[in-house]
Amino acid sequence: MATLIRAIPEMQQIAEAARRGGKKIAVVPTMGALHEGHLSLIRIARQHADLVVTTIFVNPMQFGEGEDFQRYPRDLARDTGLASEAGADIIFTPDVSAMYPPGYLTSVTVEVMTGLLEGKSRPTHFRGVTTIVTKLFHCVKPHIAVFGQKDAQQVAVIRRMVSDLDFDIDMIVGPTVREPDGLAMSSRNVYLSPEQRRQAPVLYRSLRLAEAALRDGERGRAEIVRVMQALISSSSSGDIDYISIADAGSLQEVESVAAGQSVLVSLAVRFGTTRLIDNILVKV
Amino acid sequence: MATLIRAIPEMQQIAEAARRGGKKIAVVPTMGALHEGHLSLIRIARQHADLVVTTIFVNPMQFGEGEDFQRYPRDLARDTGLASEAGADIIFTPDVSAMYPPGYLTSVTVEVMTGLLEGKSRPTHFRGVTTIVTKLFHCVKPHIAVFGQKDAQQVAVIRRMVSDLDFDIDMIVGPTVREPDGLAMSSRNVYLSPEQRRQAPVLYRSLRLAEAALRDGERGRAEIVRVMQALISSSSSGDIDYISIADAGSLQEVESVAAGQSVLVSLAVRFGTTRLIDNILVKV
Numbered sequence: 001m002a003t004l005i006r007a008i009p010e011m012q013q014i015a016e017a018a019r020r021g022g023k024k025i026a027v028v029p030t031m032g033a034l035h036e037g038h039l040s041l042i043r044i045a046r047q048h049a050d051l052v053v054t055t056i057f058v059n060p061m062q063f064g065e066g067e068d069f070q071r072y073p074r075d076l077a078r079d080t081g082l083a084s085e086a087g088a089d090i091i092f093t094p095d096v097s098a099m100y101p102p103g104y105l106t107s108v109t110v111e112v113m114t115g116l117l118e119g120k121s122r123p124t125h126f127r128g129v130t131t132i133v134t135k136l137f138h139c140v141k142p143h144i145a146v147f148g149q150k151d152a153q154q155v156a157v158i159r160r161m162v163s164d165l166d167f168d169i170d171m172i173v174g175p176t177v178r179e180p181d182g183l184a185m186s187s188r189n190v191y192l193s194p195e196q197r198r199q200a201p202v203l204y205r206s207l208r209l210a211e212a213a214l215r216d217g218e219r220g221r222a223e224i225v226r227v228m229q230a231l232i233s234s235s236s237s238g239d240i241d242y243i244s245i246a247d248a249g250s251l252q253e254v255e256s257v258a259a260g261q262s263v264l265v266s267l268a269v270r271f272g273t274t275r276l277i278d279n280i281l282v283k284v
Numbered sequence: 285m286a287t288l289i290r291a292i293p294e295m296q297q298i299a300e301a302a303r304r305g306g307k308k309i310a311v312v313p314t315m316g317a318l319h320e321g322h323l324s325l326i327r328i329a330r331q332h333a334d335l336v337v338t339t340i341f342v343n344p345m346q347f348g349e350g351e352d353f354q355r356y357p358r359d360l361a362r363d364t365g366l367a368s369e370a371g372a373d374i375i376f377t378p379d380v381s382a383m384y385p386p387g388y389l390t391s392v393t394v395e396v397m398t399g400l401l402e403g404k405s406r407p408t409h410f411r412g413v414t415t416i417v418t419k420l421f422h423c424v425k426p427h428i429a430v431f432g433q434k435d436a437q438q439v440a441v442i443r444r445m446v447s448d449l450d451f452d453i454d455m456i457v458g459p460t461v462r463e464p465d466g467l468a469m470s471s472r473n474v475y476l477s478p479e480q481r482r483q484a485p486v487l488y489r490s491l492r493l494a495e496a497a498l499r500d501g502e503r504g505r506a507e508i509v510r511v512m513q514a515l516i517s518s519s520s521s522g523d524i525d526y527i528s529i530a531d532a533g534s535l536q537e538v539e540s541v542a543a544g545q546s547v548l549v550s551l552a553v554r555f556g557t558t559r560l561i562d563n564i565l566v567k568v
Contacts, residue, residue: 012452020304103534105395106414106448112389130390131449138450164390165415166422168296250387 002054002084002091008099008139011092015053015141023050027142028088029133032056033073033187037177039086041146044174046087053140054088060096061107062128073187092140099135107131110157110164113251117244117266118153118277129154130161137167145169150176150184152264152279156251176278178204184278196271199236203269203278206231210245210265214282219257221245224265232269241268241275248281257284286338286368286375288360292383292423295376299337299425307334311426312372313417316340317357317471321461323370325430328458330371337424338372344380345391346412357471376424383419391415394441394448397535401528401550402437402561413438414445421451429453434460434468436548436563440535460562462488468562480555483520487553487562490515494529494549498566503541505529508549516553525552525559532565541568 005011018025026049028041038054045052056079063069080091107127113119114126137145145162147155155173162169177185182204183197192200206228213224225243232238246253248262257263266279289295302309310333312325322338329336340363347353364375391411397403398410421429429446431439439457446453461469466488467481476484490512497508509527516522530537532546541547550563 008450012450016452020306022304103444104448105397106392106445107395108390108392108449110389111391135448135450138452141452160387161390164388164419165392166292166296166419168300168422168425 002080002088004080005090005092006094006098008094011053011090011094011139012141014090015139018051019141024144025049025051025053025140025142026144026146027053027055027136027140028146029055029057029136031058031072031187032076032079032093033190034079034082035177035185035187037148037150037185039082040177041148041174042083042086042088044172045144045146048144048172051090052088053090053092053142054083055136055140056083056091056093057099057132057136059099059128059132061100061131062125064122064124067122068188068191073190092136094139099132108134108161108165110160113153113160114157116153116251116253117242117246118268121241121268121275126154126157130157133158133161134165137169142169144172146172146174148174148176149279149281150186151277152266152281153251156249156264182208184276186276188274188276191274192271196237196274199238200271200276202232202236202238203267203276206243206267207265207278207280211280211282214257214263214284219284221253221255221257228267236269236271238269238271238276241270243267259284286364286372288364288375288377290378290382292378295337295374295378295423296425298374299423302335303425308428309333309335309337309424309426310428310430311337311339311420311424312430313339313341313420315342315356315471316360316363316377317474318363318366319461319469319471321432321434321469323366324461325432325458326367326370326372328456329428329430332428332456333426335374336372337374337376337426338367339420339424340367340375340377341383341416341420343383343412343416345384345415346409348406348408351406352472352475357474376420378423383416392418392445392449394444397437397444398441400437400535400537401526401530402552405525405552405559410438410441414441417442417445418449421453426453428456430456430458432458432460433563433565434470435561436550436565437535440533440548466492468560470560472558472560475558476555480521480558483522484555484560486516486520486522487551487560490527490551491549491562491564495564495566498541498547498568503568505537505539505541512551520553520555522553522555522560525554527551543568
């Protein structure tokens with residue numbers, strides 16, 4: 001069973017000793033509520049490192065007002081069991097009061113790309129993400145950090161931050177893990193009613209439709225978005241928050257896809273109070 | 285003679301190897317134009333570490349528009365000689381284009397206290413400082429970082445950042461080094477005309493006056509500021525930018541000094557286009 005660590009200095013001492021001993025450390029940052037997607041990342045970490053640390057921290061700074069910080073699912077005993085089975089050596093799960101003590105004032109920001117896509121609906125979200133990831137990197141001192149492609153914008157933003165702030169850390173991005181019907185695994189799927197759950201795979205079906213259109217030679221953003229919208233509204237009660245056809249590196253929207261361009265097709269759809277996201281990368 | 289390193293990956297590899305070898309690394313971040321103040325910090329670093337790295341980087345991000353980034357004095361050969369004599373093993377002097385490559389988007393911010401004092405006159409200054417210090421920490425991977433009390437607000441802001449972002453780094457603050465007539469050593473003193481240079485020690489004299497008033501039982505901010513202003517305007521042509529009587533930890537202004545309080549008395553005065561700062565800490 002993985003060792004549970006709560007204190008920041010203890011985590012740092014263990015990391016320091018491991019590094020001095022020539023061990024490679026990999027970190028898999030999570031907010032708990034682990035599902036097969038997280039576990040696949042832990043298994044990837046296990047293949048690349050001697051010491052695998054899974055962090056479990058529901059980070060208040062990345063939730064906006066009215067978002068689901070309070071009701072976000074928490075079950076440390078279950079998560080510890082699952083992470084251990086997948087190969088985690090250490091579960092680092094600091095208290096909120098240790099991460100954000102009284103007088104806390106510091107944040108890390110990546111400009112521009114954090115105001116797009118998810119950042120439009122969640123204006124302070126990525127500042128919370130980049131700040132907590134910086135803090136977790138300083139606690140765990142990893143050589144390698146593993147993130148999931150499910151959160152494509154998060155991956156792009158953290159990649160930018162790691163490069164800009166000269167973190168000496170290699171990033172590995174694991175593929176999105178899906179339910180048999182195509183729904184991307186997410187800790188928020190548990191919020192869905194049975195009927196919403198039945199409709200939710202429409203996100204991935206719309207992405208496959210976009211991919212097929214691109215492969216068939218369609219280059220215009222408007223047409224791709226139109227067929228995705230048509231599918232979603234005809235076969236679900238979901239409210240589309242956004243559909244984006246963007247450059248995979250800069251996350252800037254593209255009006256017309258260029259030959260050789262890597263395109264991130266992504267969307268967010270609300271089912272009642274539950275907001276789901278999904279994406280695919282297409283190299284045209 | 286110290287080894288000169290320009291490439292970020294080379295600096296990181298050397299730091300990594302030193303740490304694995306059990307060596308303690310200390311960093312002294314500077315913008316070059318080294319004077320006795322910097323050298324005293326390098327000597328302090330030498331006493332505490334096995335590998336002493338002095339960084340020399342004139343950081344464009346911490347200069348505002350119309351400030352002296354272009355004319356800031358640069359003399360790497362001279363600085364390398366001085367730093368080596370004082371005990372530096374490595375001079376890390378990256379290029380601007382390597383630190384801020386095209387597409388750079390990330391910054392580190394400490395709220396509230398960076399909008400006070402120096403931050404009022406230089407609104408983006410401390411964001412530049414905290415960002416470059418974060419980057420330099422990730423390049424040099426120090427156990428210890430040495431800063432000078434001359435830049436008192438910088439010390440308070442970086443202390444806050446180191447704590448908030450969980451940097452596993454001990455901070456050491458070296459005392460302000462002064463010319464025989466009391467003028468705090470600064471790379472910007474070279475800008476002063478002979479007449480301005482003659483008047484410039486009035487900053488320190490006004491601080492000593494404030495200290496004496498506090499020691500004599502004066503507790504009111506207004507009276508302390510009044511005697512400092514009177515001295516400066518009667519004996520120099522300097523324009524006072526601010527005079528501050530603040531809590532040394534939070535940098536919040538105090539109207540009335542409390543018993544036992546640590547107070548930072550600080551000021552900025554312009555002589556023509558040259559802006560000088562100085563401060564003293566007084567424990568009442």
